[in-house]
Amino acid sequence: MWPTILEIESRRRVRGTVILTAGFAFITAFYLSVFQDFAGDAEAIADAFPEFMFEFFGIEAIHTVEGFIAAEVYSFFWVILVAAYLAYVAGGTVAADIDTRRMDLLLANPVSRESVVLQKLAAFWVPLVGLNVAVPAIVYIGSVLIDEAMNPVAVIMVHLLSIPYLLVCVGIGLVCSVLLNHARSARAIAFGSVFLLWLVDGVSRLDPDLEWVGIVTPSRYYDPTAILVREEYAFVDALVLLVVSIVLVSVALVAFVRRDI
Numbered sequence: 151m152w153p154t155i156l157e158i159e160s161r162r163r164v165r166g167t168v169i170l171t172a173g174f175a176f177i178t179a180f181y182l183s184v185f186q187d188f189a190g191d192a193e194a195i196a197d198a199f200p201e202f203m204f205e206f207f208g209i210e211a212i213h214t215v216e217g218f219i220a221a222e223v224y225s226f227f228w229v230i231l232v233a234a235y236l237a238y239v240a241g242g243t244v245a246a247d248i249d250t251r252r253m254d255l256l257l258a259n260p261v262s263r264e265s266v267v268l269q270k271l272a273a274f275w276v277p278l279v280g281l282n283v284a285v286p287a288i289v290y291i292g293s294v295l296i297d298e299a300m301n302p303v304a305v306i307m308v309h310l311l312s313i314p315y316l317l318v319c320v321g322i323g324l325v326c327s328v329l330l331n332h333a334r335s336a337r338a339i340a341f342g343s344v345f346l347l348w349l350v351d352g353v354s355r356l357d358p359d360l361e362w363v364g365i366v367t368p369s370r371y372y373d374p375t376a377i378l379v380r381e382e383y384a385f386v387d388a389l390v391l392l393v394v395s396i397v398l399v400s401v402a403l404v405a406f407v408r409r410d411i
Contacts, residue, residue: 152223155266159243159273166239167280170232174223174285181222182292185215205355208375215298218375218380219289224308224374233319234344235369238279240323243270246333249411263407267328271399274320282309302379306375311384315372315392319344321398327404344368368394 208225208314211217244267247253256266286305295302323340330336354364364370369389 153159155261155269158185158273159270159382160276163239163273163276167190167237167277168376170235170277171284173283174177174227174281175288177227178219178223178285178288178292181219182215182296182298185218185376186296188218192315202240208355210375211379214379215293215296216300216304217251217375218321219293219300220308220375220378221259224378228312228374229315229346229372230345232281233316233348234317234341235291236274237319237323237340238319238327238337239277240271240274242333243267243324244327244406245326245330245336248331253411257411264403267399267403267406271320271324278313278316282313285309300378304378304381307383308374311377312372312374314388314395315368318368318391321395321402324402325398328402328409 211220212221247256257263286309290300290302290305322343326336326340348369350362351367351369352362368391371391376382
């Protein structure tokens with residue numbers, strides 16, 4: 151029974167991963183294609199935006215390809231959309247099967263509740279590996295093609311260090327999935343929670359008196375701009391996120407084992 155659930159769930163993740171990767175390929179190609187034109191007017195364009203936007207999104211050195219891609223691709227699409235998407239998908243992993251009564255059939259087999267949850271969680275290797283292999287290759291090759299080659303180590307690290315952050319978002323979705331009775335509600339709350347946490351982090355950066363609030367937000371511990379622009383690799387922050395993801399999965403396991411379905 152162990153490989154069966156994992157294989158089925160893994161196949162379910164392939165289509166979404168392919169679509170998301172294709173979307174990132176298009177977005178990255180677009181921004182890289184306009185970078186050189188943008189770089190010439192970067193200062194004037196930057197002056198047209200309020201200063202708080204740079205603080206809110208953590209934008210630096212936007213006149214460089216590293217700062218530009220960090221701001222346009224990673225600080226928004228990766229930190230918000232990919233994270234929220236994974237939380238949304240995770241929100242339906244258990245709740246959807248309960249909604250359709252498929253969970254009753256699964257648990258009628260000689261398989262524990264813990265095994266079901268862990269196999270469903272393990273299937274997220276598909277988007278995590280697929281996106282974190284394809285996207286950095288696209289980003290680096292694209293930068294080389296426009297004669298603005300980025301540091302390949304930094305490009306790899308911006309993805310490697312994003313994995314604990316994305317795992318936390320998956321963990322948030324998983325907790326919602328085992329606590330809520332309906333898949334639609336679980337997905338919506340998981341998606342909204344990740345977005346709200348990111349919003350709290352951004353707002354807390356604008357006021358020194360509120361900066362402490364951002365400590366509880368996952369995005370505070372993953373900074374793509376620092377990695378790409380300053381080549382600062384926050385391994386301790388990644389470890390914190392990894393521990394939080396383990397705690398969230400543990401909570402989900404305990405809650406699912408104890409709940410009545």
